[in-house]
Amino acid sequence: MNAYTHLEARFKRMNLVRDAIAMLEWDAAAMMPDGGSDARADQLAALKLVVHEQATSPALAEFLDAAGEGQGLDAWQRSNLREMKRSFVHATALPADLVEAQSRAVSTCEMRWRTARKENDFKGLLPDLQRVLDLAREEAQIKAQKFGCSLYDALLDAYEPGGKSAAIDAIFADLATFLPGFIDAALERQARKPAAIPFDGPFPAATQTKLAAELMAAVGFDFAHGRLDTSHHPFCGGVPDDVRLTTRWDEADFAKGLMGVMHETGHAMYERGLPLKWRHQPVGFARGMSVHESQSLLVEMQAARSDAFLAYLAPKAAAAFGKSGPAWTVENFARVYRRVQRGLIRVDADEATYPAHVILRYRLERAMIEGRLALRDLPGAWNDGMRELVGTVPPDDRDGCLQDIHWPGGAWGYFPTYTLGAMTAAQLFDAAKRADPNIVPSIGKGDFAPLMAWLRKNVHEQGSHLDTDALLVKATGKTLDAEIFKAHLKARYLDA
C-alpha cells in the first residue's frame, strides 16, 4: 500500500462511522421515543469522538504529505486527495478547546433560543448568542489566517467549498436591485388575476403519504434504497444507498407538505446519484450546500411548479383526495403554488421573495462576523433590512431576527447557499431543457427520467471532482449568471 491507498482506506473507515452517525440522527428525528434522547446524545458524542480522532490523526498528516507525487494518480484520485486535504485542514484548524467551547455554547444557546423565540425575548438570548458569535469570530480569525482568506469566507468555506463573498456580493447586489421592483410588479399582476382558492380539506395523512410516494417514484426515487417517514422538521438524511426522507403532514392543507416532499426528493436524487465508485471517499460526496440546494429547488421550484407538472398533478391530486370543483383546476394549482407575498418568515417565503430574506441575512451575518454590526443592534438592522428588501417590517423579534435557528446553532456563513442554490437550479434547468427538449413534455406525463438522466450525468455523478464553478461551467457553459434566474422569475411571475 502506498500513501494514497492508505488514505483511501482511512477515509473509508472514517466516513462509514459518519454514515452510522447519519443513520442515528435520522432515527432520533423520525423514530426515537423522547426518553431515548440522552442515551442517543451519548452515542452520537462517542461516535463523533471516534471520527474526530480519525480525522485529525497524525498518521493522516504523514500520509497526506507523502501522497501525490510519483504515485501515478489519475484525475479523480488527485481530486480525491485535494478533498482529503480540505477535510484535514478543516478538522485540524481549530484547537480542541475552541471546538469543545463551541459545542457547549451552541447547545446552551439553541435551548435558550427555543424559549426566547416563543417569548419574543431578544435581550434574554443576547448573552448566549453573543458567546456563540464570539466563538464563531474566533473560528473565522483562525481559519482566515490559515486559509489566507477573509473572515466571512473562512466560515463560508465549510458549507460552500471555495465560495467567495466577493462573487456573492456582485450577484446579490444585482438581485437586491432587481427584486423590490420585481416583487411590486408581480404583486400588481397577481392582484389583477383571480385569487387562489384554498383547497377544501381535511386531507388524511395516509392519502397524502400515498400520493407523495407516487410522486417520489415519478421523480425516480427508489424505495428499495430509501424511505419516507415523518419528523418535526422535514429533511433528507441517511446515506446514498439508504436515503431517509422525512416530511410533516398537515391534514388541513396538503399543498405545502407535498412540495416539501418534492424538495427533499431532489436532495435524495442527488445523494443516490453520487458516483458509486467513489462511495465513502471525499471526492464522491456532494459538492457543497449550494449545489445540494440546487437539486432540491430544481425539482421543487423549477420542475414541480412548472405548467407541465401542475397539469399532471392537479387531476392526480383531485383523484387521490376524491375532490373536484374550481379549487382543483390546473389554473388554481398554479395560483396556489406561485403565490407571491411580502411575508415575515423565510421558511414560508415564496420563490420570488425568498432571495430578499437571504440577502438580508447574508449582509447582517457578514457585518457581525466582521465586527461592523454589534449583536445588540441586530433587531433594528433586521427591521431596516426587511423594509428595504422585502417591503414589510416585523411587529416583533419573534417573527423578525429570532426566527431562524442558524445563528444560535452556530451556522454562520450558511445562508447565502439557499439563494445560490435557487439560482443554480434555474441555470441547470435552463441548460437541461435546451440539451433535451423532451424533458418538459416528460415531466408533464409524470416522468422525470429525461431530466434525471441529464442531472445524473452533469451533476450527480460528478461528486466533488470539480469545484462548484467548474461544475457549473461544464454543465451549462458559464459560471453562475443572475440573468437566468431573473429571466425565470420574470417569465413565471410577470409574463405568463
Next chain:
Amino acid sequence: MNAYTHLEARFKRMNLVRDAIAMLEWDAAAMMPDGGSDARADQLAALKLVVHEQATSPALAEFLDAAGEGQGLDAWQRSNLREMKRSFVHATALPADLVEAQSRAVSTCEMRWRTARKENDFKGLLPDLQRVLDLAREEAQIKAQKFGCSLYDALLDAYEPGGKSAAIDAIFADLATFLPGFIDAALERQARKPAAIPFDGPFPAATQTKLAAELMAAVGFDFAHGRLDTSHHPFCGGVPDDVRLTTRWDEADFAKGLMGVMHETGHAMYERGLPLKWRHQPVGFARGMSVHESQSLLVEMQAARSDAFLAYLAPKAAAAFGKSGPAWTVENFARVYRRVQRGLIRVDADEATYPAHVILRYRLERAMIEGRLALRDLPGAWNDGMRELVGTVPPDDRDGCLQDIHWPGGAWGYFPTYTLGAMTAAQLFDAAKRADPNIVPSIGKGDFAPLMAWLRKNVHEQGSHLDTDALLVKATGKTLDAEIFKAHLKARYLDA
C-alpha cells in the same frame, strides 16, 4: 484519574459504540429497505472494528493490571473490575486470524444453511458446517486452556458467564428422566378434555398492535423509552433507555404473536430495569443468557399463561377483535395457550416439550465439540434423540437437525440457556409469589406492578454484580432447583 477510573471511562466509550451498533442492527431488521443492506454491513463492520480495537487495546491491559489494590473500590466497583477483566479475556483470547476466519466461515455457512434447509440437504451443508465446527473447537481449545476449564464450558462461558456443564448435566439428567413420563401423562389428560377451539380470524394487524401495546403497558413497558415494530424474526433490541421490540403479525392467528410480544416485553423489562447508576459499565449489564431468558419466560410462560392472566386476557381480546362464542372463553384460552404436543420444531414447542428439544441439542453439541460425535453422524443421532426425548422422529433433516440457525451461525454452547432460563423463571416466580401474595391477583387485573417491583429489586437492579448462582440464591434462597420447575409443570398440566 486512577487506573480504575480510566477503565470506567474507556468501557463507557466502548459500550456507547456497542449501543450504536445495537440501534443500527434494530434498524436493519425493522426499518431498512433491502437495498441498504450492503451499506449497513459496511457501517457495522467499521463500528465493530472500533469496538475491537478499544476492547483489546494494550492500554486497557495495563490499567486492568494496575486497578484494584489500594484504590478503595467498593463492592460494585470490584464486581465491575471483575466483569471488565472477563470482557478483556474474552476479547483477547483468540488470535485475530481465527476471529476473522470464524466471521467468514459463519457468514458463508449461514447463507448456505438457508438453502440447505429449504432443500433438505444436510450433505450439501456438511463442508461449510464442518468448517464452522472445526473453528469452534479451535476456539474451545484455546479458551479452555486460558480459562482452565472444559472445552464445552469454554464456549458456554460466552453466553452464560461462569456456567458449568457439570451442573447442567445433573439438572438435565433429572429432567430427561422426568419428561417422557410427564409428557405421556399430560397428553393423556389433555385427550380426555375438550379440544382447543381455533380462534376465528382474520385479525387485522392494526388491532393486534393496539392490543399488544395495551398488554405491554400492563406489564410496565414505558413507550417513552421504547417502541414496538415488526421484523421477520421477533427480538428485543436497542438499549436500556430506548428498547426496541419487534414482532410479526399473523392475521390468521393472533395467539402466537401476542405471547411473542409478552416474551419480548419480559426481556425489555429486564433491560429497562438494569441499574441506571452503572449504565455503560460491564457490571450494569444483564447477567447472562439464562437470566435474560428467565425474564422473558417469566412474563410469557409463568405470568401470562397463568389462570389469573388468561381470565384478564380472554374478555379483553374478545372485545378488541369484536368476537364472542365458545372459542373466546377463559377455558378455551387456557386450552390454546397450554396445548402439549410432540412436535418436531423447537421454536414452535410448548412449555412442556421445549426442554426435551434443548436437552437433545445440548447433548449433541457437547459431543461434537468434545469430538465424540462426528458431524456426518449428526442426522442419525438427532433422530435417535428425538425418539427418546420427545417421542417423535422427523421425516427429514429439514425438520430435524437442519432446523436451527445456531450451529451454522457459530453459536455453540448457547442452547442450554433456554431451559436454564425456563427453570430460573419458575423458581423466581415461585419466590416472588411467596414474597408478595398480591402478585397473582394483580396480574389477574392486568397489573404487573407488584411482580415487576419484586423482579426489579431482586433481578434487574442487580445487573452483573453477582454471578448467576449467587443472584438466584439471594433472590430465592437456593441455587437452581429442578423440583420447582417440575412442580410447576405438574401443577399446570396434570393437576389443574
